[in-house]
Amino acid sequence: MVGICIYYAGSLGDIFTIWQAKLQSFTREKEAAENSSLRSEISNLTKTVIEKERAATEANAKYLKINEELLSLNYALSVDLIYDPGVHQLKIFNRGKTNIFLWGTKVNAGVKTIERQPRVITPTPDSFYYLKMEEMEKDILAKLGPNGESRVPFEAYFENAKSQRYIAKFLWWVVVADNKITIHTQNVGIDRADWAKS
Numbered sequence: 756m757v758g759i760c761i762y763y764a765g766s767l768g769d770i771f772t773i774w775q776a777k778l779q780s781f782t783r784e785k786e787a788a789e790n791s792s793l794r795s796e797i798s799n800l801t802k803t804v805i806e807k808e809r810a811a812t813e814a815n816a817k818y819l820k821i822n823e824e825l826l827s828l829n830y831a832l833s834v835d836l837i838y839d840p841g842v843h844q845l846k847i848f849n850r851g852k853t854n855i856f857l858w859g860t861k862v863n864a865g866v867k868t869i870e871r872q873p874r875v876i877t878p879t880p881d882s883f884y885y886l887k888m889e890e891m892e893k894d895i896l897a898k899l900g901p902n903g904e905s906r907v908p909f910e911a912y913f914e915n916a917k918s919q920r921y922i923a924k925f926l927w928w929v930v931v932a933d934n935k936i937t938i939h940t941q942n943v944g945i946d947r948a949d950w951a952k953s
Contacts, residue, residue: 829853830915832945834876834923838938843892844885845938849876853916857884858950861910862891869951873914892936895929904930909940912950920949 833850856873
């Protein structure tokens, strides 16, 4: 039997100290490797969290924009004009969802008329505001005679319940046949614009 003998000139305490130092060094290296791995995982998780937060913020912004657009639909201006020859009126109907305020009108290239107080038109089926048409009908007959037709631009100036101003543009197709007047109204556009400045 062959044995190996290692001779060490130090004390048992020195051997223990060396062994303890090697064990601590090994432990530190192992902890450093684990910490490095943990730091890498934490870094990856942090990036993932930041990406998800960014995506959530973008989704929230889109959600808010959609909600604002849906809410604004409640205040969208939707009006109809209907000429009623039996009562000599041009009726203005509110087809929207909230009250609208009629401030004034302009016929053809005439003068824009703005009232001191607006006329409220509620969004109920039987509710409307009307303009008296007797004087306009006399003018039409004077210009067109007993038979004729013309296209007449018409503007109406509105404000919605959020105090946003609009110009509603229409075209009247005026037809006179045997002294009887018919006015077909066509909506050619509603622009969000400050009619007080135009």
